[in-house]
Amino acid sequence: MEEIQSAKNSRVKEWKKLLTKKGRDQTGKYMVEGVHLLEEAIKANEVVEIMVQSDFAAMDAEQLKQYPVTLISAEVSRAISATETPQGIFAVCKKRTVSVDLSVHRRLLLFDGVQDPGNIGTMIRTADAAGIDAVIFGEGTGDLYNPKVIRSAQGSHFHLHVETGDLSEWIGKLKAADIPVYGTAIENAQAFTNVPPTDAFALIVGNEGAGVDPAILDQTDNNLYIPLYGQSESLNVAIAAGILLYHLRKPI
Template structure:
């Protein structure tokens, strides 16, 4: 028999809301919340440890629960919720009636291992909007890059908005965060060429050979890359624009650049 939560005043409800809404609470406990069957499945596949499972039987069938239980450790604490309780703690408007609490991973650069001889890495400097970060993570997954590195992050990577907008792709590609200086040193130590998307001293993006170890670096739409990146790039690259403005959404630009690199590599 599962434990049950039927009251909105239950202490577990308050805790789940804190984990959803406050980065400080997530960091203090070292956990975060995942909503949705697909996202939980991707987290498990990505090596994240599920600690607790919550479900609403009116939204999530016993067959679905049994299927999910077969993919998570048997020691996981499973709790049933009434519809009004689940609706209170669910972050997403449309949801499948299942959520999990998972242990956060250390996203330090030293945990990015086994990059292989010619890695392709996507770097984003100081992305602010969770939606943009989610879109960058989806691009990284679609291209199957070897890692995505976030320099000077403005939000924690287990923010529910990032998990939602990435449709779980935060779990599918190795992710690390660090300062700009740390990431530049990480790339240079491994002799990975650094190609910065910038207008200054740039060449067309499709004139570069991306088959050797390469990192493609994108900045914010508002200010572009910082001086520190511009001083340390192997070469700056630009996407020729034919319209009235000289910038595009950062995730769109990243997709164009990364897929040119993948095209050159024969999509390997």
């Protein structure tokens, strides 16, 4: 099998485009890196091709035979990696096309203008752990397929239904489906402990600096806050989401 050695190779340039939102939007593809994410992508049947360093030996070669595999040099690995220390194995994946069905997907997390990729990925991973069914990316929210989001989510985006849409429209759909909608706020809100766990709910979390848009908060059934007992002025949005998701979700 021939090895691509130069980062100037035309195929390498195409792979590098997937590190940008424009490139991902144009091709409908994105890239994952590392054994764990590749294994999750294989389970989800979303792998298009695999690129692996010729000296990489941390994965069973039998798993790779069903896909087109290209050997790459360490130079190419560094060129297409979104990290400082490449793991030596990559996969191009097709973007997911899924639809949220509110008759089935009854526990949802909605993002209103959340921008930090680490926070987005962490919340997707937390939502997965908490048994949430779907995540909705509202206006102003970062890109699901940003390499930092994918890395922080650790494969959880393969397990959830994720859609992008207008949150006002989604709130209308949720209410029509008898799913209570909770915003997160500091003022004109009640302590989250006053709301009992439930089988169905939608939680909206907002921008790291501005929070949830007041126009969105006006449309919710209830807005919740987390009491702060120390001197900190606020909680990180991903931490707050974790606390609220686990509280609202009715234990099995």
